[in-house]
Amino acid sequence: MTVKIGTVKEPGSSKMNKTGSWRTFRPVLDEEKCIDCENCFLFCPEGCINKENEIDYDYCKGCGICAEECPVKAIKMERD
Amino acid sequence: MEIPEQEFLAPGHRGCAGCGATVAVRLALKMLGPNTVAVSSTGCLEVITSQYPETAWEIPWIHVAFENAAAVASGVERALKSQGKDDVNVVAFAGDGGTADIGFQALSGAMERGHNIIYICYDNEAYMNTGVQRSGATPYGASTTTSPAGKKSFGEDKPKKNLPMIMAAHGVPYVATASISYPEDFMKKVKKAGETEGPAYIHVHQPCTTGWGYDPSKTIELGRLAVDTGAWILYEIVDGEFKVTYRPLQRKPVNEYLNAQKRFKHLADEEKEKIQNYVNQVCAELKI
Numbered sequence: 001m002t003v004k005i006g007t008v009k010e011p012g013s014s015k016m017n018k019t020g021s022w023r024t025f026r027p028v029l030d031e032e033k034c035i036d037c038e039n040c041f042l043f044c045p046e047g048c049i050n051k052e053n054e055i056d057y058d059y060c061k062g063c064g065i066c067a068e069e070c071p072v073k074a075i076k077m078e079r080d
Numbered sequence: 081m082e083i084p085e086q087e088f089l090a091p092g093h094r095g096c097a098g099c100g101a102t103v104a105v106r107l108a109l110k111m112l113g114p115n116t117v118a119v120s121s122t123g124c125l126e127v128i129t130s131q132y133p134e135t136a137w138e139i140p141w142i143h144v145a146f147e148n149a150a151a152v153a154s155g156v157e158r159a160l161k162s163q164g165k166d167d168v169n170v171v172a173f174a175g176d177g178g179t180a181d182i183g184f185q186a187l188s189g190a191m192e193r194g195h196n197i198i199y200i201c202y203d204n205e206a207y208m209n210t211g212v213q214r215s216g217a218t219p220y221g222a223s224t225t226t227s228p229a230g231k232k233s234f235g236e237d238k239p240k241k242n243l244p245m246i247m248a249a250h251g252v253p254y255v256a257t258a259s260i261s262y263p264e265d266f267m268k269k270v271k272k273a274g275e276t277e278g279p280a281y282i283h284v285h286q287p288c289t290t291g292w293g294y295d296p297s298k299t300i301e302l303g304r305l306a307v308d309t310g311a312w313i314l315y316e317i318v319d320g321e322f323k324v325t326y327r328p329l330q331r332k333p334v335n336e337y338l339n340a341q342k343r344f345k346h347l348a349d350e351e352k353e354k355i356q357n358y359v360n361q362v363c364a365e366l367k368i
Contacts, residue, residue: 012090014129015092019092042263043300045102047091062097064295064296065098069300
């Protein structure tokens with residue numbers, strides 16, 4: 001397929017842009033407390049928390065939604 | 081409800097920390113899956129996901145102009161059909177400005193022609209991309225840069241345009257409202273919209289940290305407050321049949337929602353009471 005000017009052919013290439021550098025506070029998960037409710041996975045605006053509750057700090061902007069929405073307060077925001 | 085792990089909107093996009101629009105798109109695409117073509121109008125979503133030469137989209141995506149997301153989606157649907165590809169989802173994502181104001185005629189036309197498309201309006205209640213100008217979907221009382229609160233104004237003086245009902249009046253088979261704060265409800269609706277033959281319209285409410293003025297961590301909480309106070313109602317209209325899909329056990333005072341946001345901070349008690357009365361009236365009609 002020929003790709004003309006104005007098109008971008010590499011899907012998901014925004015991954016080259018590591019938005020983790022925007023962060024001031026970092027979410028830290030206490031796995032002992034986690035009940036696998038998937039709230040953090042669902043509500044992350046970056047989609048950078050997976051179902052194993054691993055946070056990808058390369059992209060996490062530190063918005064704090066995951067900590068706010070955690071029903072058991074297993075995620076703490078810590079100064080980066 | 082089993083929610084797929086695969087993401088179709090990649091990280092690295094330039095959405096504000098705490099962006100509600102990207103939550104809406106992530107969840108919607110999980111339901112539509114890889115066999116989907118997305119169309120966007122001009123707006124936050126377009127700008128933050130397509131910083132040339134990069135794209136955050138993992139599926140084919142096209143942007144043409146502000147006013148024609150629905151027309152472009154119509155064309156994509158017809159082109160796929162002519163190639164015999166009837167199983168591809170065609171979804172348009174447009175903001176409230178690109179839906180209620182600028183993209184309205186294209187949307188109305190697409191609904192009228194009956195294209196097999198899904199149109200999702202992500203509603204953050206103003207033109208956030210260009211610096212918070214009011215749109216037809218800005219609610220009564222909200223301060224924006226073009227409806228500023230001040231000595232001579234209390235903010236937006238018109239009620240929010242009722243887009244989902246205008247879409248329902250087109251007689252399309254599926255219309256729904258949703259909120260990013262009720263993800264299962266939203267995703268079920270997206271799934272239904274995808275299975276619908278003909279046009280489907282979903283109006284998803286999504287708080288905006290920048291335009292509404294609240295801490296980014298509260299995006300989901302604000303969306304929940306909108307629903308729990310009755311300021312935003314979750315319903316669907318399937319083949320003309322109206323059904324409320326979520327009723328808060330006990331409706332919270334609308335002040336809890338208003339007071340949490342800078343855009344309503346200036347409102348006098350009497351204006352807040354007007355809003356509460358309006359909400360009460362709508363909720364009474366729907367028995368919420």
